[in-house]
Amino acid sequence: MKVIQYCLMMLGVVFSNLLLAHVGEHPNESDVIYTIKAKKVDGHFLMERDGKVFIQQKDGKVVSSALQDFSFETQIPLSQKIAYLKQINNQNNSLKNKSVKEEKPNYQYLYLIMILLFLVLLTSKKSVEGVFLLGSVLVFFYACKTTNVEPVTNATPVLAKTDPSFVEKVFAPYKSEVKTRYDDTYFYVETEGIPQTHNMMIGITSWQQQVPIPQGYVGTNAWSIPLKPEFSTSPLSLKSNFMKGAVAIAPNGIPIFNPLNNRGEDAFVIGELDQWGGHCGRADDYHYHIAPLHFETTAGNNPIAMALDGFAIYGSKEPDGTATKTLDEYHGHNYNNTYHYHAETKYPYFMAAMRGKVSLDPTTPAPENQILPQAKSAGVRPALTALKGASITNFKSTGSNAYSLEYTVDGKKAFVNYTWDNTNVYTFTFVGIDGVSTTTKYVKK
Ligand SMILES: [Zn+2]
Ligand SMILES: [Zn+2]
Structure with missing residues (x-):
């Protein structure tokens, strides 16, 4: 009977350790009044899935809506929560993968110990208790070992300097309308600011009466893309920054602006954009506000744009032509000693935050801050209204x-x-x- 007792004891030790290894912490959520499409919802953030944010109301009912349907003030804390949870989940996944790898050999040892103990038990009946005590201690230590998982750190790669010939390839299909040059610091893109290979303006249903005119992004007013990108220690979110000026440059030299305006409205969703994702600003300057994914047809496996922090923006594929790998909270990932973003057809469309260091214009406070250097647009008439x-x-x-x-x-x-x-x-x-x-x-x- 003692044999059965000890067996149960050993199993108890093993299971208690395994259970302890999976106890997790969940952040406490307090109720907040959210405004979703002008409707008040009193509840707390539950989760985010497939681009929808789920809020559990006080009565227990759950409502879900896209992040951009929430009032602007709550979008920022919500996106921070989502990013935090994604980070936690990624860590948990890495921890799970790691512990699975370590558990396998431990179980093999465990079985071996049990078999050996059983053999000893059969041959020497006198030392039963001692053998089982020793066995229990050994099993306890092996079980403990499976729970001692080292914390996973995201190794920051050393960023390689961008090869100008890599950036050259991005603009190569539009050589007839874009001039490029570079020095040690920047890759320069010159253009008149009117796309030559696609039409403009058609499809706009919310129009400020502006039209495209030439802008003269040439010479000292060219667009500048940093060739020595550096990681930012606190990447700035596009939800609360860069609502002035360009954040990226398309292969035809046309600037790409923030998808959101300073009221948190998505330019595409509210009908301000044409069929190519662009429209004209107050200086009659044509620019895009979403990822111009139509450039994928001419880009091949090259990026569809270059961000002004120096990192490339790819479309739906990796540089080797395979499907996009897992993205981080900035909508990009490390890749071969550098980093790049990926674009998609819904918010955030491209980078959610500037992963790279950028210089800010000191005269324009957030959210209307802009990245420097920034080419200037040049209007000819007073700006009109909607x-x-x-x-x-x-x-x-x-x-x-x-x-x-x-x-x-x-x-x-x-x-x-x-x-x-x-x-x-x-x-x-x-x-x-x-x-x-x-x-x-x-x-x-
Ligand atoms: Zn605009
Ligand atoms: Zn990628």
Whole structure:
């Protein structure tokens, strides 16, 4: 009977250790009043899955919605919570993988010890108690060993200097509209700021009445991409930073801005963008606000953009053509002594935070801070306001340095026809829905 007692004791020791190894901590959540699509929800953050945030209400009911549906003030703490939980989960996964690897040989030893003990037991009946005591102690130590897992640290790789020929490849398909050069510090991208290989403006349903004109991102006003990227010790989130200026440059030299405006609104979701993810700013400067994934067709396995912290932005594939690997909370990962982001069709579209160090313009506080160096856009007329109910239905070139934009309001067509000459005189003709036309000339300084 003593044999059975000791066997039970040994099993008890093993299981108590295994159980202890899996006790985890969960952060305490207190109730908060969230505003989801202008509706108040009193509850606490439960989890995030497939881009949806789940809130458990006081009555126990669970509601879910996309992060961008929440009011801007709660988006930041929520995204921090999500990032924190992802980090914890990644650590747990690494710990699990590691302990699984170590448990296997330990169980083999365990079985061996049990067999040996059994053999000893059969041959020498006198020392039964001593053998089992020794066995229990040995098993206890092996079980303990499986729980002593070292903490996993994310090894920071030494970042290699970016080879300018690598960045060259990103802009190579658009050589006819983009000029590039580099020095030891930066890779420079020169462009006039009007895409030549795709149309613009069509599809916008929330329009500020701006149209694309040349910007002169050339010479000392070229875009600058750092060639010696460095990791930031506190990556700045795009939810609360960089709402002014570009955060990345597309292969055709067109700047890419933050997907969110300073009210936390997603430019794509609220209809401000055309079919190519772009629109014009207050200086009639054309830029994208989401990842221009349409460049994947010409990029091959090269990046679809370069971020202004010096890291590349890839589309849906890795540089070797395989599917995108697991991404971190910044929407990127380490790769061959460097780091890169990946783009997708939904928020955050590309980097969620700037993983690399960036210099900030001291004159523009967050969230309207901007990365330096930054090319300047150059307008020719005062900025206009939103035109309610207008949808842009057509945009076409009507000659050299001449465009016609067609929009509809209440089913009636209207136009902005404009042209410029080589003395920088811009002529705008506005044809209203009533058919009345007015012409204004502006001179670009
Ligand atoms: Zn914009
Ligand atoms: Zn990747």
